[in-house]
Amino acid sequence: MSTLEILTFLVWLVASVTFIFALKFLASPKTARTGNLLGAAGMALIVLWTFFTHDATSPEADPGMFGNWWIIIVGGAIGAVIGWFSAKRVAMTAMPQMVAIFNGAGGGAAALVAVVEFLRDQELHPGELLPLAFIIATLLGAIIGSVSLTGSIVAWGKLQGVIASRPVRYPGSQIVTGLLFLVLIGLAVYVAVIEPSTPLFLLFVVLALILGVQLTMPIGGADMPVVISLLNAYTGIAVAATGFVLSNYALLIAGTLVGASGTILTQLMTRAMNRSLVNVLFAGFGTGGEAAAAGEGEEQLREISAEDAAVLMAYGKRVVIVPGYGMAVAQAQGPVRELMDLLISKGVDVQFAIHPVAGRMPGHMNVLLAEANVPYDRLKEMDEINDDFADTDVALVIGANDVVNPLAREEGSPISGMPILNVDQAQNVIVLKRGRGTGFAGIPNPLFSNEKTAMLFGDAKPSVENLVAGVKQA
């Protein structure tokens, strides 16, 4: 081993350790940002090291004046500009889509690395079978990376509203998926042990791209966060596979790390909804049929004016705010903070009840409220606050629906068994809601017709601003 190779291994080690810290430091909000910066530094180190030493790590490099350096410089510049500006400009509410797109980019890169590596092997040793471990890893990188790429694009489209967010299915779609799988397995076996045919390998990649769309389209928009988390894990696994192909331990470790952590996170999310991953992926949650069957009955809803609602809160002892996706779309977190400050100055105890899947990503509400300077010791997780609703004068529900739906406690509803916030136990419930429609899951909500509940219709931001004005006068 040359000195340079030894140093390269050590650089991989250092980078891997910073990646672990990047995730580990997320255990506390105090260290989280430092961890992320550390991870970025480790990433910069390994990228620069690879760039300046890549002749050593890849002896076949083109010996021209710059070799293939221009690819890295041009590609890196384009990618950096796109990545930087989209990350800087995206609104906090559109964060889930942004993560999906970045994840898709990583998956696409992993698939392409596998493809280029396969092409190169065929150029160097035409028609020669690769060692089994290598071809398996190459095929894995190609298929998982491709699924992650197109799956992430669909997830982005559903959250962005470019693609219908309802589960999209057609007759026999599961048969098509099954056939796709069979053909993919057949192609993989053929390429691995019979003949390393380049056209068949490329067909394999194209079918994998189609598979990504095929698997994601039948899943409803409400479940996209779980899907993004899962695809994130997939990309990690694809990266680990390509790390194996390239004998690069940094890729192997980082990819495995993300593959494992993404899998756990996905599990935590499905558990928070009391559903299994299989159910999320194949059940077509919130399909049109259920919603139409149950949602038609017009119920009596009691409306309340912003002034009356404000008085109710200002003279209560304890107010619990339950934010949901409606607060995020309306960008109402600023006025909500103002409302909290005002109520506190009037001696009201104000807390926030955060359901694990409120919004469209776990922790989505925490990010938005933190953006608006709400101290995070006022944010209570579901288990922490659920017993306190009975002592709460007013529960203010801002654009949340399914996570406060008492139907979840009963059998026979699509959300049956999902743990919910016990908002219906509060003395009074005020629900801020944009319109009379059903929630994301398309299920009616008996909380709204409860006699303790009063509705305040309208976009969340002006509604909260009216509440603020009302509390000032109260």
Added chain:
Amino acid sequence: MELTAFELLSALFILVLAAFVGYEVVSKVPTMLHTPLMSGANAVHGVIVVGAMLVASTAHGPIAIVLALVAVILGTINVVGGFVVTDRMLEMFKGRGGGRG
């Protein structure tokens, strides 16, 4: 690319141990930081850009070069966008929290 049994087994060891580290590390992250966690993990797998650089450096012929170029672009988007967006999220959590208000 002859791979010795020792190298194969080393890779397997690394794989299994890294999976356990991933599991342990994530179990300790509170729910409120799960969105940044997803985003941070997303940035970490941006290390694929290194793989893209490696295959780019040996790419021959127009097809391989174009594919490698796209791989480098996508990998860089993943890594730069991933870390920047995570930093933006975490910026909001910094230095707050202690019993204010």
